[in-house]
Amino acid sequence: PPPPVEVVEPPLLRxxxxxxxxxxxxxxxxxxxTRKQGGQTITYIPWYTVNRLLDRFAPGWEGSxxxxxxxxxxxxxxxxxxxxxxxxxxxxxxxGTEVLKELDRNGQVRELSFGDPGSRAESMAFRRxxxxxGLGLYLYNRPHD
Numbered sequence: 001p002p003p004p005v006e007v008v009e010p011p012l013l014r015x016x017x018x019x020x021x022x023x024x025x026x027x028x029x030x031x032x033x034t035r036k037q038g039g040q041t042i043t044y045i046p047w048y049t050v051n052r053l054l055d056r057f058a059p060g061w062e063g064s065x066x067x068x069x070x071x072x073x074x075x076x077x078x079x080x081x082x083x084x085x086x087x088x089x090x091x092x093x094x095x096g097t098e099v100l101k102e103l104d105r106n107g108q109v110r111e112l113s114f115g116d117p118g119s120r121a122e123s124m125a126f127r128r129x130x131x132x133x134g135l136g137l138y139l140y141n142r143p144h145d
Contacts, residue, residue, distance in 0.1 A: 013084055013085055013086045014085060014086055015085060015086045015087065016083070016085035016086070016087055016090055019057055019058050019083060019085055019133070020133055020134040021134075022057040023053065023054075023057050023058070023130070023133050023134040023135040024134030024135070024137060024138070026138060027045065027053075027136065031045065031049050031053075032044065032045060032139075033045070033046050043139055044127070044136075044139065045127060045135070045136045045139070047123040047126055047127060050126060050127050050130045050135060050136075053130075053135060054081075054083075054130060054135070058083040058084075058133070060083075060084045061081065061082065061083050061084070062081075062082045063079060063080065063081045063082070063126060063129070064079070064080055065077055065078070065079055065080075065122055065125075066078045066079065066080040066093060068118065068121075070100070072100075073099060073100055073101075074097050074098065074099055074100060074117075075097065075098055075100060075117045075118050075121045076095060076096075076097045076121065077095065077096045077097070077118070077121040077122045077124070077125045078093055078094070078095050078125060079093065079094055079095075079096065079122060079125035079126045079128070079129045080092075080093045080129065081093070081094075081126070081129035081130060081132075081133070083133060090133075092129050092132035092133060093129060093132075094125050094126075094128030094129040094131070094132055095124075095125055095128065096120075096121040096122060096123065096124030096125030096126070096127075096128060097121055097124070098117040098118075098120045098121040098124070099117065100117050
């Protein structure tokens with residue numbers, strides 16, 4: 001006979017204040033990354049780490065691209081993040097943008113450092129939406145190295 005179907009219990013809902021308190025705690029340095037941007041070193045949380053932290057502290061979260069638009073030079077993404085809590089479902093949105101192509105000093109198109117502009121803009125918007133629930137928000141208040 002086939003094995004029995006495993007019943008998975010839905011996650012227990014917690015108050016939003018507890019979820020945001022957990023998400024707002026400073027993160028261990030090994031979860032953070034840095035990159036050079038505009039002559040500065042920027043500290044950030046990779047999107048996959050944000051995903052894992054939401055899974056841990058806000059089980060049942062849902063997210064999606066709510067809007068994507070283009071100009072001749074940029075892509076703009078609005079990301080919608082919903083967290084279920086004891087009091088109900090709470091949604092925050094944030095934007096991300098990236099250039100469609102980068103030019104070198106001579107005005108020639110150069111290769112982007114990684115990923116395509118749409119996925120980079122989505123990653124930015126996702127991380128910013130999570131910051132609206134407190135995740136890594138303290139990084140935006142730090143002076144850059």
